[in-house]
Amino acid sequence: MQRNSNRPLVVKIEKIIEETPTVRTLVFSDEIFSSVLPGQFAMVWIPGVNELPMSVMITLEKGKGAFTVRKHGLASTELYNLKVGDYIGMRGPYGNSFTIKQGKLLLVGGGTGLVPLVRLLTFLKKTDEVTILIGAKTKEEVFFEKLANQLLENNKHQVIVVTEDGTYGKSGLVTEEMEKLLYEKKFDAIYTCGPEKMMHKVVQLAHTKKLHVQASLERMMKCGMGICGSCCMGEVLVCKDGTVFDGEYLLSNKEFGFTHRNKAGILENY
Numbered sequence: 059m060q061r062n063s064n065r066p067l068v069v070k071i072e073k074i075i076e077e078t079p080t081v082r083t084l085v086f087s088d089e090i091f092s093s094v095l096p097g098q099f100a101m102v103w104i105p106g107v108n109e110l111p112m113s114v115m116i117t118l119e120k121g122k123g124a125f126t127v128r129k130h131g132l133a134s135t136e137l138y139n140l141k142v143g144d145y146i147g148m149r150g151p152y153g154n155s156f157t158i159k160q161g162k163l164l165l166v167g168g169g170t171g172l173v174p175l176v177r178l179l180t181f182l183k184k185t186d187e188v189t190i191l192i193g194a195k196t197k198e199e200v201f202f203e204k205l206a207n208q209l210l211e212n213n214k215h216q217v218i219v220v221t222e223d224g225t226y227g228k229s230g231l232v233t234e235e236m237e238k239l240l241y242e243k244k245f246d247a248i249y250t251c252g253p254e255k256m257m258h259k260v261v262q263l264a265h266t267k268k269l270h271v272q273a274s275l276e277r278m279m280k281c282g283m284g285i286c287g288s289c290c291m292g293e294v295l296v297c298k299d300g301t302v303f304d305g306e307y308l309l310s311n312k313e314f315g316f317t318h319r320n321k322a323g324i325l326e327n328y
């Protein structure tokens with residue numbers, strides 16, 4: 059099925075899944091958004107409020123697309139508060155996707171950064187051995203643990219939850235757990251999405267072991283299609299050249315993990 063990604067589409071919210079007290083998944087019908095590649099995103103229009111970039115979440119139903127939103131500022135809270143039967147607009151899908159490797163794979167995600175990683179799980183082969191590290195601040199912010207186990211039921215797999223305050227799963231940062239895992243096990247590829255500081259550490263750790271690593275970046279996005287420049291990271295546009303980049307490239311980019319642009323386009327430190 060073909061459609062111009064830049065042509066806005068309006069869909070009705072058909073179902074809402076409560077993931078945590080601050081995170082909800084909104085489900086709608088659309089063939090194209092039901093089958094995007096892992097790492098691709100949409101520009102979601104909340105009528106009368108704003109347009110936000112959102113990774114496209116999977117659903118377990120054919121022909122359905124979804125977004126998993128954490129309520130944060132004005133626009134994401136308005137999106138989070140929508141009800142079944144309300145309408146949202148969207149453009150896309152935009153961006154590239156993860157290169158899918160085979161073998162022993164490690165996925166490291168934090169918060170809604172888990173969305174493209176969960177989609178990646180649906181592209182893996184049954185012969186892949188998969189370890190997924192799910193990072194959260196505290197027990198009540200953990201989500202997608204059950205879904206990840208369900209999607210991986212036919213693979214040799216391990217879903218490891220790490221909370222910063224130790225209220226659930228392992229205690230500490232996902233990157234600390236990753237460091238331990240890299241000593242214990244061998245991996246063929248690593249994928250990550252989440253806060254950029256976390257991804258920077260993941261890429262550095264993978265690099266020390268000379269492992270293939272890719273990260274899906276979240277930068278300030280306004281047009282989502284390579285025009286406005288608000289998502290630039292050095293010479294690249296995250297919306298158009300990414301969102302997925304190889305670790306080797308990222309470590310050569312002086313902005314990655316250190317600075318990003320705010321809504322006014324001004325460079326700020328993380």
Ligand SMILES: Cc1cc2nc3c(=O)[nH]c(=O)nc-3n(C[C@H](O)[C@H](O)[C@H](O)COP(=O)(O)OP(=O)(O)OC[C@H]3O[C@@H](n4cnc5c(N)ncnc54)[C@H](O)[C@@H]3O)c2cc1C
Pocket residue numbers: 099108109110111112113114125126127128129130131132133134135170173275276277278279280301
């Ligand atoms: C490719 C991509 C995928 C994303 N996927 C998800 C997702 O699946 N689920 C989810 O909840 N969030 C996702 N986000 C983040 C989301 O777009 C918003 O940043 C976030 O919801 C806060 O928006 P706000 O306007 O409510 O908050 P505000 O209070 O207005 O802003 C809070 C912070 O959010 C970030 N932000 C705000 N507007 C934008 C914007 N237009 N582009 C990028 N960052 C912005 C900035 O860091 C800002 O400081 C994604 C971002 C990108 C770039």
Ligand code: FES
Pocket residue numbers: 278279280281282283284285286287288289290295296297298
């Ligand atoms: S968001 Fe406009 S160029 Fe990337």
